[in-house]
Amino acid sequence: MTLRRVAIVSPIRTAVGKFGGALAGMEAGELGAVVLKALIERSGIDPARVDDVVFAQGYANGEAPAVGRWAWLAAGLPIEVPGYQLDRRCGSGLQAVINAAMMIQTGHSDVVVAGGVESMSNVEYYTTDGRRGTKAGGMMLHDRLSRGRLMSQPIARFGVISGMIETAENLARDWNITRDEADSYAVRSHQRAAVAWQAGLFEDELVPVPVPQRKGEPVLFAHDEGYRADASMETLGALKPIEAKTIPGAIVTAGNASQQNDAAAACLVVAEDKLDELGLTPIAWFHGAAVAGCDPSRMGFGPVPAVERLFARTGLGWSDIDLVELNEAFAPQVLACLKGWGWSSDDSRLEMLNVNGSGISLGHPIGATGGRILCNLTRELVRRGGRYGLETMCIGGGQGIAAVFERAV
Numbered sequence: 001m002t003l004r005r006v007a008i009v010s011p012i013r014t015a016v017g018k019f020g021g022a023l024a025g026m027e028a029g030e031l032g033a034v035v036l037k038a039l040i041e042r043s044g045i046d047p048a049r050v051d052d053v054v055f056a057q058g059y060a061n062g063e064a065p066a067v068g069r070w071a072w073l074a075a076g077l078p079i080e081v082p083g084y085q086l087d088r089r090c091g092s093g094l095q096a097v098i099n100a101a102m103m104i105q106t107g108h109s110d111v112v113v114a115g116g117v118e119s120m121s122n123v124e125y126y127t128t129d130g131r132r133g134t135k136a137g138g139m140m141l142h143d144r145l146s147r148g149r150l151m152s153q154p155i156a157r158f159g160v161i162s163g164m165i166e167t168a169e170n171l172a173r174d175w176n177i178t179r180d181e182a183d184s185y186a187v188r189s190h191q192r193a194a195v196a197w198q199a200g201l202f203e204d205e206l207v208p209v210p211v212p213q214r215k216g217e218p219v220l221f222a223h224d225e226g227y228r229a230d231a232s233m234e235t236l237g238a239l240k241p242i243e244a245k246t247i248p249g250a251i252v253t254a255g256n257a258s259q260q261n262d263a264a265a266a267c268l269v270v271a272e273d274k275l276d277e278l279g280l281t282p283i284a285w286f287h288g289a290a291v292a293g294c295d296p297s298r299m300g301f302g303p304v305p306a307v308e309r310l311f312a313r314t315g316l317g318w319s320d321i322d323l324v325e326l327n328e329a330f331a332p333q334v335l336a337c338l339k340g341w342g343w344s345s346d347d348s349r350l351e352m353l354n355v356n357g358s359g360i361s362l363g364h365p366i367g368a369t370g371g372r373i374l375c376n377l378t379r380e381l382v383r384r385g386g387r388y389g390l391e392t393m394c395i396g397g398g399q400g401i402a403a404v405f406e407r408a409v
Contacts, residue, residue: 001106003105003106004104004105004106004107004271004272004273005271005272005285006101006104006105006269006270006271006272006285006286007268007269007270007271007272007275007280007282007284007285007286007408008097008267008268008269008282008283008284008285008286008374008378008405008408009043009267009268009269009270009275009280009281009282009283010039010042010043010267010268010280010283011205011265011266011267011283011371011374011375011378012035012038012039012042012205012206012207012265012266012267012375013035013205013206013207013263013264013265013266013368013371013372013375014031014034014035014206014207014208014209014221014263014264014265014368015206015208015209015221015222015223015224015225015263016224016225016226016261016262016263016362016363016365016368016372017121017221017225017261017262017263017363017365018225018226018259018260018261018262018363019120019121019259019260019261019262020121021121021225021262022211022219022221022225023119023121023209023211023221023262023263024119024121024122024262025211025212026119026209026211026212026262027061027063027064027119027122028057028061028063028064028067028117028118028119028122028264028367029063029064029067029070029071029074029117030071030074031071031117031119031209031262031263031264032055032064032067032068032070032071032074032075032115032117032264032266033071033072033074033075034075034207034209034210034264035115035117035207035264035265035266036053036071036072036075036077036113036115036266037075037076037077038207039113039115039266039267039268040075040077043268043280044279044280045111045268045278045279045280046278047077047078047081048078048080048081049110049111049278050077050078050081050111050112050113050268051081051103051108051109051110051111051112052081052082052083052084052100052103052109052112052113053068053069053071053072053081053082053083053084053112053113054068054083054084054086054096054099054100054103054112054113054114054115055067055068055071055083055084055085055086055096055113055114055115055116055117055266055367056085056086056087056088056092056093056095056096056115056116056117056367056368056370056371057085057086057087057092057116057117057118057366057367058087058089058090058092058118058148058366058367059118059120059123059124059144059145059148059366059367060085060087061122061123061124062124065085066083066084066085067085067117068083068084068085068113069082069083069084069085070083071083071117072113083113086099087367088291088395088399088401089152089366089395089396089397089399090327090329090364090366090369090393090394090395090396091291091370091393091395091399091400091401092116092366092367092369092370093115093116093265093366093367093368093369093370093371093372093373093374094289094369094370094371094373094374094391094393094401094403095291095370095401096114096115096116096370096371097114097115097267097269097286097370097371097374097403098286098289098401098403099114100112100113100114100269101114101269101286101289103269104269104270104271109271110270110271110274111268111269111270111271111274111278112268112269112270113266113267113268113269114266114267114268114269114371115264115265115266115267115368115371116264116265116266116366116367116368116369116370116371117263117264117265117365117367117368118261118262118263118264118365118366118367118368118369119262120145120260120261120262120365120366121260121262122262123143123144123145124144125141125142125143125144126141126142126144127139127140127141127142128140128142145260146163148396149163149164149396150162150163152164152296152299152396152397152398153296153397153398158296158297161296161297162243162246164299164300164329164330164396165242165243165252165257165330166243166247166297167296167297167298167299167300167333168252168257168300168329168330168332168333169243169247169250169251169252169332170297170298171298171300171301171330171332171333171336172251172252172332172336173249174298174336175332175335175336175339175340177251177332177335177336178251179237179241179251180233180237181331181332181335182251182252182256182330182331182332182335183233183236183237183253183255183256183331184233185256185331185334185335185360186231186236186255186256186331186360186361187231187232187233187236189328189331189354189357189358189360189361190227190228190229190231190357190360190361191229191231192354192355192356192357192361193224193227193356193357193361193362194227194228194229194357194361195356196355196356196357197223197224197227201356201376201379201380201383202224202356202376204379205375205376205379206222207222208220208221208222209221209222224362224363225363226259226261226361226362226363227357227361227362228255228361231255231361235255236253236255236256239253239254239255240253241253242254242257251332252330252331252332256330256331256332256360257329257330257331257360258327258328258329258330258359258360258363258364259359259360259363259364260364261363261364261365262365263363263365263368263372264365264368264371265368265370265371265372265374265375266371267371267374267375268280269286270282272285281408281409282408282409283378283379283382283407283408283409284378284381284389284405284406284407284408285405285406285408286403286405287314287316287388287403287404287405287406288310288313288314288316288403288404289310289401289402289403289404290306290307290309290310290313290401290402290403291306291309291399291400291401291402292305292306292308292309292399292400293305293398293399293400294398294399294400295398296397296398297398298398299394299395299396299397299398299399300329300330300332300333300336300337300394301333301336301337301340301394301400302393302394302395302398302399302400302401303326303337303392303393303394303400303401303402304337304340304341304400305400306392306399306400306401306402307341307390307392307400307402309402310390310392310402310403310404314404316388316404318341318349320387320388321352321388321389321390321404322352322381322384322386322387322388322389323352323355323377323380323381323384323386323388323389323390324349324352324353324354324389324390324392325354325358325373325376325377325389325390325391325392326338326353326354326358326392326393327358327359327364327369327373327392327393327394328354328358328359328360328361328364329359329364329393329394330360331360333394334354337394338350338353355380356376356380358373369393370391370393373391373393374391374405377389377391377405378405378407381405381407382407382409385407386407387406387407388404388405388406388407389404389405389406389407390402390403390404391403391404391405
């Protein structure tokens with residue numbers, strides 16, 4: 001069987017909102033509907049030609065189940081088009097694109113919408129006690145955000161891992177990463193994001209979101225809320241480590257870690273032999289992908305085995321890569337991965353890493369992160385005339401995911 005070549009068309013995203021920020025009044029399904037409607041309008045495709053909608057969401061909720069289908073319908077698009085939802089935690093958005101690509105490669109579909117959405121501001125509280133009731137007393141309500149991090153792996157096998165911060169602290173100790181190194185990397189991320197915004201490098205990928213107000217007309221939201229243009233070693237150095245009371249020598253702070261965010265992203269994934277018929281121009285080709293598991297207590301190291309597996313599968317190596325997007329869950333996690341890849345502190349390859357910021361500065365809206373990264377990676381490849389871009393990220397519970405995209409224009 002010959003696999004069809006897969007095109008990436010019109011990757012777009014909303015701006016990323018802070019936790020409890022400008023997008024907090026919009027549920028995940030509503031955000032998804034905004035980006036899906038914009039994708040159809042910008043690409044110019046007849047929505048009836050879409051075969052399926054693959055949408056990621058790390059924190060699913062009962063208000064918009066199967067959020068790909070829900071958001072498609074909420075956008076007023078054809079009811080004949082099906083849709084579904086997937087969860088590979090932090091890698092969910094990239095996994096949605098990979099799933100769509102495999103559907104195209106095998107001839108299962110010709111056109112698939114892939115993307116993801118997250119409204120961390122509206123993640124539910126839930127109880128596991130309510131179905132059978134209780135004889136007396138109260139019921140425990142769990143915050144799905146914090147509970148999801150605690151339960152990312154079976155406690156019976158791995159013991160209690162308090163959350164993703166603990167895993168980053170483990171890597172900091174394993175690889176002798178200091179607080180100054182972590183803060184210095186975070187400053188770099190914030191500064192690069194600020195420069196990119198000043199240069200208008202995100203304009204083409206952004207979809208303004210009309211946010212309803214209690215009174216008056218909706219307000220358009222079209223600017224990432226989380227980056228700090230004034231970030232410095234002094235401002236970040238003044239922040240206390242989050243786990244200072246429980247982890248001796250802790251170095252992870254709110255300034256050198258990713259944020260909790262709200263956003264949505266989407267693109268068309270299309271068979272090469274359908275592009276002319278549909279009048280579509282690709283920005284990139286899907287080249288290959290891989291996923292790998294790792295110790296849940298060192299989940300941040302997942303990109304290292306994932307990229308190793310990807311290179312073995314595709315025959316590519318670091319000398320072939322022109323841009324690298326390694327999602328910044330935590331600064332020490334990024335630095336540990338770089339050491340795992342064999343990059344030195346003054347490695348020239350650092351100039352192709354997260355050139356416009358990443359999770360620490362731009363945010364990490366779990367289900368939308370893969371799509372957010374793809375938007376900027378593909379456009380930056382075009383601006384620089386590069387050929388191959390690598391997108392990779394760590395995943396809560398101990399996984400890594402990686403994919404290579406090739407510039408098409």
